[in-house]
Amino acid sequence: MTAPIDPTTLTVGVLGGTGAQGTGLALHWARAGISVVIGSRDAGRAEVAAKEYREATGVDHVRGTDNATCAAESDVVLAAIPWESHAETLHGLAAPLTGKILVDCVNPIGFDKKGPYPLPVEEGSVAQQAEHLLPQSRVTAAFHNVSAVLLADLEQSEVDCDVLVLGDDRDATDVVRALADAIPGMRGIYGGRLRNAYQVECLTANLIAINRRYKVHAGIKITDL
């Protein structure tokens, strides 16, 4: 038995910390007592966002900087960037991400008049593309299916959903599960090896279709657990 992981001992970087998914998770982690570093291509923009997050949460352990510094100064780094710039962004961060746990939450989804649909990914999945680009990092995949709308609403006491955490490094997936568990209402569940990431990444297309049909902000829960 290993000791339970205390996520408040971690510094979590959020690449794309000014986008919807990154913002929502950063706010919740900050509120849970976790040190957060917002990363952006533009350090000034990241610091403006960090100031907003400090005010929204009433905590001071959120700061903003450029992506490379964010990666270098964090223990765990969330990639919450658009699929279109995924490869380019991570390629440039291989050095500062060496030895770090990377959490990829990027969804390869396109939209047309008929709605959302999955985009093909040459490496098999976005997370496997990250693994390919970052051979010296501990790549995991998680937080794909969490509604950004629900995350943004800090008035809600809980974010009621499960987070599937994928990866081939057990200790790394345990850390990421603890980061999910740190958000009230959320549960981090091991969801398989990285080669099973694509269907979790793309399931967000189904959740968007559900949102449109039923006028909800859908997430998933795992039954019997």
Add this chain to the structure above:
Amino acid sequence: MTAPIDPTTLTVGVLGGTGAQGTGLALHWARAGISVVIGSRDAGRAEVAAKEYREATGVDHVRGTDNATCAAESDVVLAAIPWESHAETLHGLAAPLTGKILVDCVNPIGFDKKGPYPLPVEEGSVAQQAEHLLPQSRVTAAFHNVSAVLLADLEQSEVDCDVLVLGDDRDATDVVRALADAIPGMRGIYGGRLRNAYQVECLTANLIAINRRYKVHAGIKITDL
């Protein structure tokens, strides 16, 4: 507004009605008052299974026959066949399946020493392969993520999970949703167009990984709905 669908007015065929997933759904539908036709390559084997199901459920509206007769005599036909024989089986049934609602629940999943993993499907998904082979049928996809173990346990009063129903024909997906709703505890939810089927088909690999890690029989539920 259309009238609610009464599933007990339907005859449901189950191709592969002697396999685990087909058996479980056939038993629950029979018990819910739905006429069920078990299909198998071997009509004698199908009738043996049907007799077992009549005894297990105490109803008489279950019969067994060959796959082609099963398809011809049913309103809705569930394809609960192995991925390996999917194309061959459906190709031979295009004529009797004309005009029918096909429900594909087949998972394109392989296994090796590291566990389950998704198999590529040339047409994009198993359901899209069915659509390609059966241009005169109304193809939907559903029931991929329901635990066969839980379905087999008729002592359980409920099968507590949601079923994502995919398809481009709204009336057809409404009928299939009613077939999910007919099973106590189960909810049929529209889950997107057929081009979003692959990730739902493959999510079963993640559920199998969860089952192995946590010793459970996992399914999914959609939150906020």
